[in-house]
Amino acid sequence: MPIWLEASIRSASILIGLFIITRMLGKKQLSKLSFFEYIVGITVGDIAAAMSVDLxxxxxxxxxxxxxxxxxxxAVSYISLKNKKFxxxxxxxxxxxxxNGKVLEDNLKKEKYTIDELMEQLxxxxxxxxxxxxxxxLEPNGDLNVLLKREKQPLAVGDVFPNAPNEKEPQTVIMDGxxxxxxxxxxxxxxxxxxxxxEKQGVTLENVFIAQVDSYGQLTADLYDDKIQIPEASEKQLLLAALKKVEADFEIFALETKAEEAxxxxxxNAEKIRNLLAKVEPLLKN
Structure with a gap:
């Protein structure tokens, strides 16, 4: 067998084997590595590389x-799940x-962290x-997590509206046309x-690269042709879209609910929103 062919077969086989092993180890290996996992990853890579090129x-x-x-x-991951000390x-x-707002110098020295490195991470x-x-x-994986003082934390919606409704994840409704x-x-x-x-935005389905619908029923689209500018929805259009979304939600609840009273x-309520839309839709479309 030619050397190049043997090397190709060995490399492909090892690559497939490493892929299977990586799947076994789980996604954690790809994101947050411990010191032990870091050493293992380097060693396995070196062994695989040597086996690929050294016939x-x-x-x-x-x-x-x-x-x-x-x-x-x-095995270590399995034992770690069962035993906190391990x-x-x-x-x-x-x-x-x-x-409590005070730097712990002894802990910095323990982790061999200088104040300059701490300021850089901040x-x-x-x-x-x-x-x-x-x-x-400082987390075991080297990340620094920070909690600001109460008066320095950014203002959140819940601080102004304690009973604000939950925001639903946007739904991708069009992809690649x-x-x-x-x-x-x-x-x-x-x-x-x-x-x-x-049609309201003046675009065709085939020209849409990706489009999403937010929790208020507003559609946003990104086109293949970046030169085409899609007009932004006005406040009236957003309100109209929100009312239509409420109507649709009531109808879905009615279909999914088994209790007759509910x-x-x-x-x-869906009928009320429908009647309201009949009155205000001509105004909101202008």
């Missing part, structure tokens, strides 16, 4: 090494750097004054509504 290495000798280095993290030993503990969190920080902790029926149904809408909204209530 003098027998696969029977290399595969057991990869399996041992790969299966040990699986998990703390393997992954480490978080270290508090700032508590700036990455958009924090430029130590006096604004109430609590800061094709309608996605399941997200559209989840939003309580249909293809006819979607086609009408596209079903009648939803149908009655």
């Amino acid at each position: 003098s290495i027998n696969l029977r000798e290399g595969i057991p090494s990869i399996l041992i280095w790969s299966l040990v993290p699986v 998990r703390d030993f393997v992954e480490g503990n978080s270290t508090v750097f700032i508590k 700036r990455k969190k958009d924090v430029f004054r130590l006096a604004d920080v109430e609590f800061a902790v 094709k309608i996605l029926d399941e997200p559209l149904s989840t939003a309580g809408l249909n293809r006819r509504w979607l086609q009408m909204e596209l 079903k009648a209530m939803y149908q009655k």
Whole structure:
């Protein structure tokens, strides 16, 4: 067998094997690595690279090494789930750097962290004054999490409106010029509504790269042709879309509810919104 062909077969086989091992180890390996997992990843990669290019290495000798280095993290992860002391030993503990607005110098020295490095990490969190920080902790994976003092925290909707309704996730209803029926149904809408909204914006389905519907029933679309400008919806149009969404929600609730009393209530409210729309829609369209 030619050397290039043998090397290609070995490399492809090892790549497939590493892919399977990575799937076994889970998604955590791809995002938040502990020190142990970091060492394992480097070692397995080195062994695989050596087996791919060094044809003098027998696969029977290399595969057991990869399996041992790969299966040990699986065992460690399983034990860590069951035993907190073992998990703390393997992954480490978080270290508090700032508590009650005061920097803990001893903890900085323990983690070999300089004040310059701490300030750098704070700036990455958009924090430029130590006096604004109430609590800061260094996580085992090296991330620094920061809690600002109450008066320095950004204003949230819940601070102004304690009973504000929950925001639903936007639904992607068009992708690559094709309608996605399941997200559209989840939003309580249909293809006819979607086609009408596209016509209002003066675009065709085939020219839409991606389109989403927010929790208020407002459609936003990104086109293949970036030169085409889609007019932004006015406040009147947004209000009209919100009313139509409320009507659709009541109708869905009426269909999904089995209790007759609740079903009648939803149908009655849907009819009220429908009557209201008949009166205000001509005004909101202008």
